[in-house]
Amino acid sequence: MNIQENISLKAYNTFGIDKKARFFTRVHSNEEVIKALKTAKDKYVPAYILGGGSNILLTKDLFALVVKIDIKGVQVLKEDGENIWVKVGAGEIWHDFVLKAIAHKWAGIENLSLIPGTVGASPMQNIGAYGVEIKEVFEELEAVNRETLSVEKFNHSQCQFGYRESIFKNKAKDKYVITHVTFKLSKKPHFNISYGSISNTLKKMGYNQHDLTIEAISKAVIHIRQEKLPDPQEIGNAGSFFKNPTIPEKHFQTLKEEYPDIPGFPLEKGVKIPAAWLIDKAGWKGKTFGEIGVHKNQPLVLVNYGKGEGEAIKALSEKIQKDIQAKFGISLQPEVNFV
Incomplete structure (x- = not known):
C-alpha cells in the first residue's frame, strides 16, 4: 500500500x-x-x-x-423472474453504475441518474431524487468496523434510513467504512415520472406512454439536472447544500397567508418545503461574494468560482440559515458535511 x-x-x-x-x-x-x-x-x-x-x-x-x-466491481449475486441482486464496490462512481444498470435493463435507479459521488456514499446519505430513494432498492451492505477491524453486514432495517440519512450519519457515524453495497433491482420496471418536471421533459423529448423506457427516464433526469445544476468540472459545488425542511401543517398555513405562492408537499407528519424556494424568496439567488456565491439558476447550490475557501462557504451557509430562520421561522439543515 x-x-x-x-x-x-x-x-x-x-x-x-x-x-x-x-x-x-x-x-x-x-x-x-x-x-x-x-x-x-x-x-x-x-x-x-x-x-x-x-x-x-x-x-x-x-x-x-x-x-x-477505490473498491470496484459489479457482481450479479442471484436473480429470479422479477428481480436481480447486484453487489457493487463502494468506489464505483454512482452514475456509472446507473448507466450500467440501464444498459442491462435493471430498473429502479434510473431516476437517480447523474447524482455525483460513489456507490459507498449512496446508503450513507440515502440519496434520492425525483421521487426515488436508495432505501427502495437497497438489500444490504458490507462495512469494516473501525474499532474491531472486522467485516460486518447491515440489512435494510439495521441501516435505519431516513430523509438523506442513515445510521451511518447518526449512531454509527465514523464507526464503519462501507466497502460493498448490494441492490435489489427489477427486471420489470415501474416507471416513476410523476415527480417534478420529468413527465413534461419526456414529452418535449418526444417520448409518450407507449415507448417509455428506463433509458428515456434517465435521459430526462440528466437533461433536467444539467439545466438546473452547475457541472462541478466547471464550477466548484457539492450539489444541493441544504435539505428540504419539513414544518408543521399549522406553520405552513400561517406562511401561506403571507406568501400565497409558497409550495408545500404534504407528508404523514407536516409539510415539506423546497429549500430552494425559501433561499430564492429571501433574495440570495445569484449573489456573489468574491470567489464564492449562490448559483444563479439554482439557489440550493453554493459555489466556488475558483479560489474560494471552505471557511468562507461555510460562513455564507450560516448567514443564509440565519436569514431563513428570521424570515420564515424555518431551520435549514446542511446536506453537505463540514470537514
Missing part, C-alpha cells in the same frame, strides 16, 4: 477546495481498508474516509491519513 505525504485534496472534492492531507492512500479491497486503518493507528493519526468528495466542504488541512475508497 502506497502512503503519500502532504497531498493536495483539490482534485478529490467537487468544491475544488485546496486543502492538504498529511497522509494519503488508496484502497481496493476490504483487506486494504483494514491495513489502512491499522496504518493510521501506527502513525497516531485519525483515518479519514474519502469517497467521491461530492458531499464534503473542506475548511482546513487534514492532519490524518486520508483513505480514498
Whole structure:
C-alpha cells in the first residue's frame, strides 16, 4: 500500500477546495481498508474516509491519513423472474453504475441518474431524487468496523434510513467504512415520472406512454439536472447544500397567508418545503461574494468560482440559515458535511 505525504485534496472534492492531507492512500479491497486503518493507528493519526468528495466542504488541512475508497466491481449475486441482486464496490462512481444498470435493463435507479459521488456514499446519505430513494432498492451492505477491524453486514432495517440519512450519519457515524453495497433491482420496471418536471421533459423529448423506457427516464433526469445544476468540472459545488425542511401543517398555513405562492408537499407528519424556494424568496439567488456565491439558476447550490475557501462557504451557509430562520421561522439543515 502506497502512503503519500502532504497531498493536495483539490482534485478529490467537487468544491475544488485546496486543502492538504498529511497522509494519503488508496484502497481496493476490504483487506486494504483494514491495513489502512491499522496504518493510521501506527502513525497516531485519525483515518479519514474519502469517497467521491461530492458531499464534503473542506475548511482546513487534514492532519490524518486520508483513505480514498477505490473498491470496484459489479457482481450479479442471484436473480429470479422479477428481480436481480447486484453487489457493487463502494468506489464505483454512482452514475456509472446507473448507466450500467440501464444498459442491462435493471430498473429502479434510473431516476437517480447523474447524482455525483460513489456507490459507498449512496446508503450513507440515502440519496434520492425525483421521487426515488436508495432505501427502495437497497438489500444490504458490507462495512469494516473501525474499532474491531472486522467485516460486518447491515440489512435494510439495521441501516435505519431516513430523509438523506442513515445510521451511518447518526449512531454509527465514523464507526464503519462501507466497502460493498448490494441492490435489489427489477427486471420489470415501474416507471416513476410523476415527480417534478420529468413527465413534461419526456414529452418535449418526444417520448409518450407507449415507448417509455428506463433509458428515456434517465435521459430526462440528466437533461433536467444539467439545466438546473452547475457541472462541478466547471464550477466548484457539492450539489444541493441544504435539505428540504419539513414544518408543521399549522406553520405552513400561517406562511401561506403571507406568501400565497409558497409550495408545500404534504407528508404523514407536516409539510415539506423546497429549500430552494425559501433561499430564492429571501433574495440570495445569484449573489456573489468574491470567489464564492449562490448559483444563479439554482439557489440550493453554493459555489466556488475558483479560489474560494471552505471557511468562507461555510460562513455564507450560516448567514443564509440565519436569514431563513428570521424570515420564515424555518431551520435549514446542511446536506453537505463540514470537514
